[in-house]
Amino acid sequence: MRLLAEIDARLYVFLGLTEQKLHLYKAARAISFTGDGYAYLVLAALLLVVSREVGLAVTLSGFLAFAFELPAYSVLKKTFKRRRPYLVVDRLERIHNPSDEFSFPSGHTAGGFLMACIVSHFIPAAALPMYIWASAIGLSRIFLRVHFVSDVIAGAFLGTGFAILSLSLLGY
Numbered sequence: 001m002r003l004l005a006e007i008d009a010r011l012y013v014f015l016g017l018t019e020q021k022l023h024l025y026k027a028a029r030a031i032s033f034t035g036d037g038y039a040y041l042v043l044a045a046l047l048l049v050v051s052r053e054v055g056l057a058v059t060l061s062g063f064l065a066f067a068f069e070l071p072a073y074s075v076l077k078k079t080f081k082r083r084r085p086y087l088v089v090d091r092l093e094r095i096h097n098p099s100d101e102f103s104f105p106s107g108h109t110a111g112g113f114l115m116a117c118i119v120s121h122f123i124p125a126a127a128l129p130m131y132i133w134a135s136a137i138g139l140s141r142i143f144l145r146v147h148f149v150s151d152v153i154a155g156a157f158l159g160t161g162f163a164i165l166s167l168s169l170l171g172y
Contacts, residue, residue: 008148012085016092019143025095028143035108035137040115047119054122057172061118065166069114069159073107076158080104086145096144106147109138109155110162117163121172134159 019028044062048055082104086094112134120127138152147155 004150008150009085009089011149012089012142012145013091015139015142015149016145019145020092024143028140029096031136031140032108032144034133035112035140037111040111043115043119057122057170058118061121061163061166061170061172062115064170065114065118065159065162066111068165069110069162072162073105073110073158076105076154077102077107082148082151084146085148092145094145096146098146103147104151104154105158106138106141106151106155108141109134109147109152110159112137112159113156114159114163117160118167121163121167 019025040062044055044059046055047058077100081102084094084098084101084103086092113131116127116130116134119130134156138147138156141147141152142149
């Protein structure tokens with residue numbers, strides 16, 4: 001476990017220094033904002049306009065998936081109580097204020113991957129841009145220094161898992 005923590009810390013520092021060198025804070029913040037949840041509602045509304053059938057399927061699947069994912073995310077945060085990276089790794093200072101105290105798992109990443117999985121199921125041609133977007137949300141959370149890489153990976157699995165569960169329960 002110590003080896004994994006060391007790898008996580010090194011990756012966090014590498015990506016944090018990369019953000020610092022390339023001055024990516026504003027871009028990371030903008031991408032991270034799309035994972036706050038508002039973009040999912042806009043996406044669902046657009047899909048409803050383009051195709052009522054697809055829009056309804058995405059909306060229903062998304063609501064059901066988030067109904068499972070959000071409580072699970074909350075339980076995981078409170079169970080693991082993993083401290084934010086800027087509190088653990090001395091090399092980088094905090095540059096962004098997170099919405100809550102703990103880092104594991106990344107909720108923004110979970111939401112991004114949940115939506116990427118659901119939209120990709122109904123619109124296969126959208127898979128690549130959706131997963132690039134979800135991955136960018138995860139990377140932005142590391143660049144903002146509020147998550148370790150393992151937090152983002154866990155968020156990706158969490159979101160994908162509940163998306164698959166939702167699609168399965170709804171018979172898609």
